[in-house]
Amino acid sequence: MGKTLAEKILGSHTKKNDATAGEIVEATVDFLMVHEVLGSRIISILDEMGVDKVWDPERILVVNDHWAPAKDSMTAEIHQRSRDFVAKHGIKHFCDVNCGICHQVLPEMGLVKPGDLVIGSDSHSTSYGAFNAFSTGLAATDSALIIATGKCWFRVPESLRINISGDLPEMVMSKDLILKIVTDLGPDGANYKSIEFHGPTIDSMSIESRMTVANMSVEAGAKSGLMTVNDAVRTWVATRAPGVKWKEVVPDDDADYVEQIDIDLEEDPIDPIVAVPHSPSNGKPVLEVEGIELDQAFIGSCTNGRLEDLEIAARILKGKQISPGLRMIITPASREIYLQALRLGYIETFIQAGAIVTNPTCGACIGGHLGVLGKGEVCISSTNRNFRGRMGHPESLVYLASPATVAASALKGVITDPRSVQ
Amino acid sequence: MKKLERIKGRAWVFGNNVDTDQIIQGRYLTLLDYAEMAKHAFEIPRPEFSSAVKKNDIIIAGRNFGGGSSREEAPQILAKTGVGCVVAESFARIFYRNGFNVGLPLMTVSEVTSVVRDGMKITVDLSEGTLRIDETGDVLKGDALPQMMLDLLRAGGAVPWFRQQK
Numbered sequence: 001m002g003k004t005l006a007e008k009i010l011g012s013h014t015k016k017n018d019a020t021a022g023e024i025v026e027a028t029v030d031f032l033m034v035h036e037v038l039g040s041r042i043i044s045i046l047d048e049m050g051v052d053k054v055w056d057p058e059r060i061l062v063v064n065d066h067w068a069p070a071k072d073s074m075t076a077e078i079h080q081r082s083r084d085f086v087a088k089h090g091i092k093h094f095c096d097v098n099c100g101i102c103h104q105v106l107p108e109m110g111l112v113k114p115g116d117l118v119i120g121s122d123s124h125s126t127s128y129g130a131f132n133a134f135s136t137g138l139a140a141t142d143s144a145l146i147i148a149t150g151k152c153w154f155r156v157p158e159s160l161r162i163n164i165s166g167d168l169p170e171m172v173m174s175k176d177l178i179l180k181i182v183t184d185l186g187p188d189g190a191n192y193k194s195i196e197f198h199g200p201t202i203d204s205m206s207i208e209s210r211m212t213v214a215n216m217s218v219e220a221g222a223k224s225g226l227m228t229v230n231d232a233v234r235t236w237v238a239t240r241a242p243g244v245k246w247k248e249v250v251p252d253d254d255a256d257y258v259e260q261i262d263i264d265l266e267e268d269p270i271d272p273i274v275a276v277p278h279s280p281s282n283g284k285p286v287l288e289v290e291g292i293e294l295d296q297a298f299i300g301s302c303t304n305g306r307l308e309d310l311e312i313a314a315r316i317l318k319g320k321q322i323s324p325g326l327r328m329i330i331t332p333a334s335r336e337i338y339l340q341a342l343r344l345g346y347i348e349t350f351i352q353a354g355a356i357v358t359n360p361t362c363g364a365c366i367g368g369h370l371g372v373l374g375k376g377e378v379c380i381s382s383t384n385r386n387f388r389g390r391m392g393h394p395e396s397l398v399y400l401a402s403p404a405t406v407a408a409s410a411l412k413g414v415i416t417d418p419r420s421v422q
Numbered sequence: 423m424k425k426l427e428r429i430k431g432r433a434w435v436f437g438n439n440v441d442t443d444q445i446i447q448g449r450y451l452t453l454l455d456y457a458e459m460a461k462h463a464f465e466i467p468r469p470e471f472s473s474a475v476k477k478n479d480i481i482i483a484g485r486n487f488g489g490g491s492s493r494e495e496a497p498q499i500l501a502k503t504g505v506g507c508v509v510a511e512s513f514a515r516i517f518y519r520n521g522f523n524v525g526l527p528l529m530t531v532s533e534v535t536s537v538v539r540d541g542m543k544i545t546v547d548l549s550e551g552t553l554r555i556d557e558t559g560d561v562l563k564g565d566a567l568p569q570m571m572l573d574l575l576r577a578g579g580a581v582p583w584f585r586q587q588k
Binding site for chain 1: 439444447448449452466485489492512514515519520523524580581588
């Protein structure tokens with residue numbers, strides 16, 4: 001029997017050079033990303049473990065991004081602890097509060113390549129599947145064990161294969177596609193499993209669009225959201241990690257999948273999708289929820305705060321004004337994206353339209369700062385989760401959508417089909 | 423090596439898809455003291471929980487308990503409030519790892535929410551993989567725990583387990 005992408009990549013990181021779905025293996029990790037959980041939890045766990053040396057200071061990225069810059073003295077203390085740790089252990093890759101969101105800056109810094117096994121202390125670490133890497137999220141204790149040993153145990157996941165063909169229509173984005181997939185699978189439809197995304201639609205997607213899909217795989221419970229290499233990945237890795245050797249990983253033709261799903265966008269074109277409260281798997285075509293009144297519109301996060309997302313929003317907002325009484329908040333995912341958007345004039349377009357542009361941070365997405373919702377408020381958001389209380393007050397309501405749908409809705413003050421404002 | 427004791431307590435019954443924001447909201451993650459954070463456990467779905475929970479009480483839940491964020495604070499504060507065990511129809515994968523890592527036992531029992539009612543007194547035996555309803559004597563069979571998870575529980579969590587390996 002052939003091997004899936006998950007089995008191949010995990011297998012190549014084990015001593016016996018093999019992994020089969022269902023077994024528990026110990027694997028050597030290529031790279032670890034940790035964010036504020038380093039300062040808040042991991043350092044204390046390492047102390048408790050009696051570990052005072054990191055396994056490899058060149059294979060760790062530390063990012064201060066969740067509350068950047070510090071929103072209060074507690075977060076300032078967490079950031080300070082992380083900075084001290086970085087200095088003490090000579091951690092080579094460090095992004096302080098001026099840098100951006102972890103899942104965006106890690107690829108920007110050229111720290112992921114095809115075939116890698118990458119772990120992050122954050123559930124959206126599935127994002128790097130867009131680069132043909134096996135990546136998943138773990139928490140503080142597992143991160144501490146990796147910092148100590150460079151190794152971690154994994155249950156090798158079964159794989160679910162989704163083949164997608166056809167073009168996404170105008171104003172329909174990869175966010176709409178993944179919201180539909182997560183809705184069809186349900187919030188635990190891929191629990192413990194690896195999703196493999198294949199087909200011409202995925203092959204022709206930009207890095208940005210692919211990352212959105214891989215990022216939100218976890219909203220169906222997936223352990224990873226994997227893709228094969230396309231030209232965008234080849235160019236990206238050549239530019240961001242020049243001279244670094246890598247080899248593309250492809251699944252075997254006779255690999256064993258627990259399920260295969262075919263999506264043909266020519267035959268069944270999809271509409272812009274909006275996930276209604278309180279689950280990302282509550283997706284509905286935008287036409288079914290049009291007209292719902294909004295207090296806030298948010299574009300940002302590791303899911304949809306990239307240049308492509310800002311470009312489409314700027315196209316929709318250019319020369320127009322957002323609805324009076326609505327707040328629009330735009331948070332570029334990284335400093336690099338912020339600068340590009342500045343040079344391309346998007347930032348000016350947003351500010352002219354009445355939006356607020358913040359520095360890169362996880363901020364509003366986690367109800368942290370720079371866009372927290374009050375009691376009873378309604379927000380349309382390009383982020384990844386609309387759990388009760390996720391973006392602020394437990395009685396606030398979050399509708400998840402693409403940046404195009406968020407921008408169109410900001411113009412009208414109500415949930416709006418982006419195809420109607422072109 | 424710790425013996426896996428039977429856990430006797432009252433049931434707190436929850437539905438499907440209890441995500442990590444329902445267990446502990448993101449806004450409390452900057453609290454460095456777990457005891458302080460534990461005062462906000464289940465604040466959204468069961469605001470009375472943190473003041474009414476007693477040692478060895480047992481969380482009963484439907485499918486996909488602990489989905490969403492990777493935050494280890496979720497099982498950590500449940501353990502801190504005295505919860506003895508979580509029994510669910512299924513667990514989200516990161517929560518599952520995290521539970522054993524922090525020494526909080528988890529057991530999977532299908533259709534547990536259609537049998538166990540809020541406040542019932544129950545007994546969980548992790549070695550046997552069973553849940554008993556004390557009043558009726560009815561016994562539900564759970565899934566056997568993988569060896570790795572038993573090792574972590576017997577050690578008292580991943581940190582003591584690591585120290586034993588050294």
